[in-house]
Amino acid sequence: MRKSKNSQIRGAGTGDWVEERKKMAKNLRDERSDVYRDHRAQLILSKFLSSEIEKLDPNYDPNYGYTYPIVEAIVGDHAATETFLDHLYEIGILKREIFDKIISCPKCNSSGVSIRYCCPYCKSFNVKKSSLIEHIQCGYIDIEDRFKQNVCPRCHNELTKPDVNYRKAGVWCACNDCGKNFDIPVPSHFCRGCKNIFVFEDAVYRDVYSYSLNQNVMKEAGVGYILVAPIREFLQSHGFTVESPGFLKGKSGASHMFDITALKSDLTRHIIVIDLATSAEDVVSEQSIIAMFAKVYDVAPDRACLIAIPKMSENGRKLADLYKIELIEAKNQKEVMKALEAHLSFTELAPAESRPTPLTETSLQ
Ligand SMILES: [Zn+2]
Ligand SMILES: [Zn+2]
């Protein structure tokens, strides 16, 4: 008995292994939904969703090495940006592919590093690199400097047509310090920052990535969270105080949660509530309208808006009309913002009192 209990704890059985995998997948999902609520992630992901960024390539900066300026502007600093992108990759929001490899100094971490081709005998980098030339007619081979004015030093004929009467036959190096010749140099590195000289064995050699959005993430209702950031900014730019999620107390005394609440209290008190409904299938069910109406009836905001992605069911449309809930149907972020701009400049919504009292579903016909 004791043994089987142990194996269960260790997850050694096949069933346990499956459970373990499911748990890991769930943890990743939970981590992703945390990230979707992060304002910085919302801003970055909305750039991918609006196609402002298709693929995030790094930029080379002589002082800092590779950077991602768009992300850095949002996240704050260079080191935090790398950690942030790494995390988005690890939890499956971003995909990545290798863009380049970067060599950094092991002493000061600078990537302002040059390559030196050194003499294998005395390790000096004071090496002269030459091409070897073969005069095809007479078979003479020597370094290019010896063929003065393109004349072969052995047969004194002129070298005129490359690859016809002469060709390159490799490279040849001469060490200016010890005088020895060789064809394969030994590489070493020089840090232009701290002047450190180091070899391949000690070099910091790292991957640099391009990032793109994992398409599955959009389906994972991420669209809902990611939409919040641009909507929030839009409403704020119109003078609203925005909460997401927002909580409002109803006439009944109960507190109701909306995906977004926007409040303006200048001349007149103005409250807008917005809910987002996404569907993995093609159509959002009318349940989202019914659920919203229950809250809206109690809270009585000036305007209530439901954003359905990609579209609302036929029944849902009728209900939205009956309940005076403004319905926005949109396939993507761009369409939502366009519709929202049009809706907000629209005439005021009918006062809450004129909304019908809640009906049971059977009494709707
Ligand atoms: Zn010759
Ligand atoms: Zn040498």
Ligand SMILES: [Zn+2]
């Ligand atoms: Zn250095």
